[in-house]
Amino acid sequence: MNSNFEYYKIFYYVAKYGNLTRAANVMRTSQPAITRTIHNLENELGCRLFIRSKKGVELTPEGRMFYDYVSAGCAQFFRGESELSSMVSLEYGTIYISATETALHCYLFQAMEEFNRKYTNVHFKILNNSTKESIQALREGKVDVAVVSAPFHIVKPLKMMKVCTYHNVLIGGRRFRNLEGRKIPIRELSECPWISLTSESITRKFLNEYFETHGLIFAPAVELATTDMILPAVRHNLGIGFIPEEFASGDVKAGEVFEIEMEEKLPERDITLVYDSEYPRSIAAKAFQKYLESRYI
Template identity: 70%
Template structure:
């Protein structure tokens, strides 16, 4: 038997409306096409499914038995289509993002909050990864896009878009209070204990270059795996370190720590969006990308 789901769907609508014209209208097709499909289905099944009359289409006893199964099957298919449509829409969609911790704190959390105020039923699935891992995940098609905070190189079909710019600040705990309120050179500060990320981190390489540009070699006393661990280490007076300002707002306000003013400007950094131009985006993901392009997050 060569019947397929489209034949069964047409049979379902003809049986439901008991009229070829109404069934064709519901399916946005022509009546001759519906008539031809029913004829072929009856031929394939080897029995008549409808009794045709001037008043419409009535199911035969064989047609009634067949309809019980087809109606149950169509109900499940229609439900699946509806649920999938909701998942891909702004009513119940899910957006998958890979992001660095700096991108999350300096941009993405606030952007998600603003977007959810407009579309409260959209959900986010966030993977916290390094810039390198985030780019790889986008290439593999495992997320809709990535938001990262370190310099990187990409190739087509990947594209990038700068979402915002920011500067790291140098912070210290109370132990080094003699540094407070002064304008100091990086050379003067190099004598103090430093806290930084491990040598594998792209952000650490960025810091190495900053020191080299000023004729110094960067040799931190403490190396940590994640940026969010730098703040508590500084708070406990273990050294000084650069950190995005968003990480330190509360501690700066409470004066648990203070900002050190450095003469040599620390290079500007970017929060960057990465996406695959060949990857099909859901309605929710497309709307969030549009939102990020049109909205300023400070």
């Protein structure tokens, strides 16, 4: 038998309402189309399912038996549709994000908290990756959006949008207290041991270019894989290093490290939202992106 689900669905509504016209209205089709479908289904099953009555149509004994099974199947199908709709809605939706540590701590956690105050049942699934890995996860359809540090290059269908800026501060531990209390030129600071991320990172490339603009070569004494490792390395006096202000504020207040003032201003950096313009995203993901856009304006 080759009956498709649409046949069973029409049979379900005709049996439920006992009226061809009402079933046609629910299915948003014509009564003749409903009649043809019932006849086709009866021919395929090899038995009558309905008989006409003064009120409309009534199920035959075979039809009543068949309806018991079809109604149970339709109930499961409709329940599944309803639950799926809730999952992708703003009631119980899930948003998949890949983000850098800096984006998380300087922007995303706060934005997620604010969004959840309004949409309390929306869930977030977060991947903590580098900028490069986050963009790759987006290309592969593993996440709805990527929130990363700029600058970087993307190609269509990916699009990007700046959502905030952040400021890096230069910090040192007690070994470098002689640098405290005055503005120091970058040329003098370049002679100190530096702590930074590895050469593959966007942040490292940013610092390389910054030093080059001042005729210097950036050669860190310690290279680390993640931003959150810089602060403890500075705290243990392995060198001085740049870190987002949000990462260092607690330790600066506690006196564990101090901020080194520079004569030359380090440019602010952007945090960018990246998304695939051709990838179908959930209602919740679209709403979160719209919220991020409005938050920056």
